Each structure stands twice: as structure tokens, then as C-alpha cells.
Amino acid sequence: MLARLWNPDVLRGFPDVAEVELAALGAKLHGELGLSGLLVGEEFGGSGANREFATVAAEELGARLAPFDLVGACTTAQVLAAGGGQGGASWLRRVAEDPRPFVFAWPGGDASWSIHDIRTATVSGEVLSGRIDYVPGLVGSPFIAVPATSGSEFGIAIVDGAAEGVTVTEVSRADSLRAIGHLAVERVACTFMPVPERGFTEALALGAILLSADMVGAARSCIEQMVEYGLIRRQFGQPIVTFQALKHDVVDAAVEFERAKASVYRAAKMLDALSDKESGVAEQAVVFARIAKAAAGTALRAAAKQSIQLHGGTGFTWENLSHRYLKKWVTGNELLGSTDIQRRLVYAASQTLGTSSALVSK
Secondary structure, eight states: HHHHHHHHHHHTOOOOOHHHHOOOOOHHHOOOOOOOOTTHHHHHHHOOOOOHHHHHHHHHHHTTOOOOOOHHHHHHHHHHHHOOOOHHHHHHHHHHHSSEEEEEEEOOOOOSGGGGGOOOEEETTTEEEEEEEEETTOOOOOOEEEEEEEETTTEEEEEESSSEEEEEEOOSSOOOOOEEEEEEEEEEEOOOOOOHHHHHHHHHHHHHHHHHHHHHHHHHHHHHHHHHHHHHOEEEEEEGGGGGHHHHHHHHHHHHHHHHHHHHHHHHHHHHHTTOOHHHHHHHHHHHHHHHHHHHHHHHHHHHHHHHHHTTGGGGGGSSSSHHHHHHHHHHHHTTTTTHHHOOOOHHHHHTOEEEEHHHOO
């Protein structure tokens, strides 16, 4: 379906800055792919899939550079499921069936994944006010799940992105296919649902895994394109990919890709294995999600830069898609914590958990 709706010819003709077209295309993919309900239970109209299946979908979307916010839908579903209750059930059904997408309004620059470390919006009565900066997926008129406090209680407040009092300020970013904006909400009617702290952390770990899978898919496409072009392009009567300098660089990028892919799927399986009685597993699942994010950032950076280098003069042109993959890395790497930040947090967690050697060996 992506090959039909979003093939390279369509992508090459897509303007670099086009919020209206981006919203329309995202809505079309949302309607035809039906991926928003991937993690919603079948009893609520969803697919009832696990996180590993969602990771597969994210990898394929990344490989095609598809402008579809799977992260927003899946993290919203995760938080709603963690909150439970009748209100959560009705909104889960809307995540799966509503023609409008959902966005999880967590600040994209945050790497802590803790509700205590961000500035939440405030619920007073039945209205929401506050500001969340650098939110990915804010394009068009989606439903927005906003981290909020009501009195001393943490939870999410769901608002209609088209309502009066909701203001989105577009943010300049390298990857024009990933919409990012600052969200301001001023006394907007909302539905508030309490969510435990762990529910937010697990949702953000899932979001990081899906972002990582998106970058892994992009890295895979870069490597495939390098090999294809390297076999076609010839110098001195030989395919250029057979030259030692280029061949070694492509192999290095492939090794980083394999390492990242293994880390991403291991993290997804660990998140699927969580249970309420296994707090130690929960902490390790977060660490594995951080490892996946760090590895994916490294893999896409290596693959995208090498793709531009191997394509030579054409690698710097608009017609060549290598620049799109590099821009995806520039933007995606910073969301929910960059590679360097994640490595520092993994090290800190390993000291706390006393599992440094186990994490490294795995």
C-alpha cells in the first residue's frame, strides 16, 4: 500500500515545507492503513497486537519515509490502557476507529520519560490550560492527549485539536515530513483520566522503541540503495561497491544496522513481557528502550551519511532521497533523548541496577 500511495516518485515531488499537504497525506495514510488501532484491544475495535507487531509496522513506515505518526497513536493507546476505567475504554475505541488521528503531547526534547520531570498542563473543573513545547505529530486537527494534573493527581486530558483555544506554533526542523509544533491550550474543554506514573514511563519507552524502529527502517533502505547503486555504477570497468574503501564503509553501516535492529526488537519483546509484579523487569525494559534509541540513532547516521558519500555528486541533489534519510536522523535522533544522552542514562541506570555487565553482554 505504501508503494502505491507513497512511492519514490511521489516523494521526490513532495515540497519541503507543506503543512497542509502533509496533514492531508497523513490523514489519507491514517484512513487507508488503519494502523492507529494496532495496540488497541479487539474488544475496543482494534487489532489487539503486541508491541513487537507495532515495531514491525514502524520499521516499514520508516523504510518508506512515510509521514504517518504511529508513535502518537500507539503511545496514546498505551496511556489510555494504563489509566483504565470506562472513560479510557471509550477513547480507546476512538483511537482505533475515528478518522482523525491522535497525538500524544509529550515534550519531544525530554529524555527522562518521567511525569515528574516535565511541565504538565492543568485541569480546572472540566477545562485545560497549559503549554507543551516541541510536540511531534501536531499537524492538521487531531485529538491531543496532554499530560496534565488535576489537583494532586496525574493523568492525561484529551482535547480536540480543532477547538477554540488550542494554538499550535510550527517549529522549524530538518525533517519536513515529521510535523513538530509548540502546543498552547487556554481553557479548552477536556476529558481527564488519571494515569499512574509507571503508565507514562512505559508509554514513553514504547514511543522511543517505535522511533528507533522508524530509524532502523530508514537505515535499511539506505543500505539497500547503496548496494543497488554501487552495483550499477562502474569505474575502471568494475562496480564501485567492489572497491575496498567503499565496500568496508557499507559493511560498517550494515553492522550498525544489524546491531540496532536487534536492540529494537529485544526492547519491544521486553516491553511485551512486563507484568505488574515484575518491577525489576520494568526498569530493565526502560533501559533496553534507551539502548535501542541510542543504537538506532548511530545506525541511521552512519547509513545516511555513507549513502550521500557513495552516490557522489548525485547524493547532494534533491532527486536523490539520501538527504531525506539524513534529515530523518537529524530530527528523530533528538526526540525523546539523543544517542549521547541515552548512553549516559543507560550507564547511570546500570550503576543503580547493578547490571552493567549483563546489559553489555546482552
